[in-house]
Amino acid sequence: MNYSSSENLFNFWWKGKEEAYKAAFNPEFVKSEKIAEYGNKGSKNIVLIGDSLLSLKLLLKNYENKVDLIYIDPPYNTGNSFNYNDKFKIRKDKSIKVNDKRYFNHSIWLNFIYPRLLLARLLLKDNGLIFVSIDDNEYHHLRMILDEIYGEANYVATLCWINNLKGRQIVGYGPAKTYEYIIVYAKNIKNIDTFKIDIEYLEKIDPLNKVYGSFKYKLMKDEHGYFVIKNQLYNSNSYFNEETRPNLVFNIHYNFNTGEIKFSEIYENIEYKDFIKIPPVKNNDGIHLFRAWRWSREKIIKERHNLLFINHNGIVKIYTKVRDIGKTLLKDIIFIPGNYGKKEISNILGFKMNDYPKPIELIKLILKIVSKDSLILDFFAGTGTTGHAVFELNKMDDGNRSFILIQSDEDVNDNNLKKLFPTIDKICIERLKNVCSKYGYGFVVFKVLKT
Ligand SMILES: C[S@@+](CC[C@H](N)C(=O)[O-])C[C@H]1O[C@@H](n2cnc3c(N)ncnc32)[C@H](O)[C@@H]1O
Numbered sequence: 511m512n513y514s515s516s517e518n519l520f521n522f523w524w525k526g527k528e529e530a531y532k533a534a535f536n537p538e539f540v541k542s543e544k545i546a547e548y549g550n551k552g553s554k555n556i557v558l559i560g561d562s563l564l565s566l567k568l569l570l571k572n573y574e575n576k577v578d579l580i581y582i583d584p585p586y587n588t589g590n591s592f593n594y595n596d597k598f599k600i601r602k603d604k605s606i607k608v609n610d611k612r613y614f615n616h617s618i619w620l621n622f623i624y625p626r627l628l629l630a631r632l633l634l635k636d637n638g639l640i641f642v643s644i645d646d647n648e649y650h651h652l653r654m655i656l657d658e659i660y661g662e663a664n665y666v667a668t669l670c671w672i673n674n675l676k677g678r679q680i681v682g683y684g685p686a687k688t689y690e691y692i693i694v695y696a697k698n699i700k701n702i703d704t705f706k707i708d709i710e711y712l713e714k715i716d717p718l719n720k721v722y723g724s725f726k727y728k729l730m731k732d733e734h735g736y737f738v739i740k741n742q743l744y745n746s747n748s749y750f751n752e753e754t755r756p757n758l759v760f761n762i763h764y765n766f767n768t769g770e771i772k773f774s775e776i777y778e779n780i781e782y783k784d785f786i787k788i789p790p791v792k793n794n795d796g797i798h799l800f801r802a803w804r805w806s807r808e809k810i811i812k813e814r815h816n817l818l819f820i821n822h823n824g825i826v827k828i829y830t831k832v833r834d835i836g837k838t839l840l841k842d843i844i845f846i847p848g849n850y851g852k853k854e855i856s857n858i859l860g861f862k863m864n865d866y867p868k869p870i871e872l873i874k875l876i877l878k879i880v881s882k883d884s885l886i887l888d889f890f891a892g893t894g895t896t897g898h899a900v901f902e903l904n905k906m907d908d909g910n911r912s913f914i915l916i917q918s919d920e921d922v923n924d925n926n927l928k929k930l931f932p933t934i935d936k937i938c939i940e941r942l943k944n945v946c947s948k949y950g951y952g953f954v955v956f957k958v959l960k961t
Pocket residue numbers: 560561562563583584585586594595851866867868869889890891892893894895896916917918920934
């Protein structure tokens with residue numbers, strides 16, 4: 511996406527951007543070696559041990575346009591010194607110092623993430639989605655580069671994940687922090703649907719379910735199945751009236767015995783035998799007489815089975831039946847305690863981590879948005895939460911999702927834990943081994959190497 515047209519001179523630049531771009535598309539000779547297979551043989555689930563940039567290049571050979579959903583939780587720019595393996599190293603003294611004495615070298619972080627995001631997009635299907643976890647330090651920059659790579663029009667949402675309702679104050683000023691972000695982009699916004707989630711599922715995992723739970727309407731049934739009634743047929747917005755929507759303002763005549771429907775114009779004084787006349791609902795805007803109906807005459811006839819006529823002491827109200835009742839829209843605010851991730855690891859592997867892996871339920875919720883046979887990619891897999899979530903969801907709803915996880919063999923920084931698992935990929939594999947033996951799935955592990 512080019513922002514530098516003459517009318518719209520705008521550019522997001524940082525030191526090293528051109529090299530980072532080149533790094534994405536430099537041909538590199540990469541190969542993979544199968545090193546292990548666990549659980550059921552012949553599984554499509556893959557763990558790649560290696561650098562994510564190299565591994566993404568490798569994946570492009572076979573998985574271009576094949577991935578349904580990417581979730582990543584990249585290393586955040588915490589303001590402490592960090593050093594990624596790429597060639598772009600900018601010395602700390604050139605970085606930006608903020609008033610709490612941390613140094614944010616935004617260029618290093620952007621040079622690290624930019625080429626990976628460029629390649630990731632190519633792996634997505636035309637209706638694919640990418641979800642990126644991030645905190646305040648790079649949220650704004652990440653939005654800029656995602657706008658550049660995916661196109662501004664393909665921005666879907668920023669989910670606010672409340673992970674600690676008590677709040678945590680780490681910088682020494684301002685409010686206590688309760689949430690972080692999950693930025694969502696589509697490969698092509700035209701190909702994606704609304705994010706619908708099973709209400710029953712949502713209620714179980716998200717304590718905000720009282721709000722979701724407000725969808726408690728009386729369940730009814732007719733020959734077409736279950737439904738609830740939420741809204742009447744008239745348009746509650748008084749702007750829609752006989753002047754602005756003349757085609758939608760008319761009398762409806764209803765025969766309660768036969769279910770037949772007829773119409774007449776508002777100025778006609780017509781009654782039909784055995785039919786009750788239902789004039790449009792009165793407008794209260796002080797100017798107009800009536801409110802418009804939400805449906806046209808044609809739609810009313812075609813979908814009469816989706817209307818419910820109720821006679822309240824001689825006044826007939828018309829309701830529209832809502833049949834898609836098992837699902838509700840995912841809200842852009844999610845509450846799942848962040849420390850659940852730690853507990854999940856200690857339940858499976860028996861040790862407490864210093865770091866905060868993501869809670870499985872958070873990832874399951876995201877995966878629930880796409881179909882049950884999706885291919886899911888996570889190229890900063892860490893402890894393998896995304897793989898675990900795929901296994902659990904498949905077990906739960908008999909799904910056929912598969913995953914590709916990428917994780918480098920980065921050293922574990924906790925001295926005690928190091929004795930058990932010297933590198934993070936080993937934690938990931940051990941966790942997945944445990945889960946897949948419990949549920950009867952499998953996965954294959956490859957090492958990614960430069961040739
Ligand atoms: C924030 S953690 C991800 C945690 C993960 N979501 C979980 O629930 O366990 C980021 C991970 O990215 C890994 N990582 C960092 N740089 C990498 C690279 N160049 N290639 C592959 N993995 C990398 C780190 O080792 C770390 O485990």
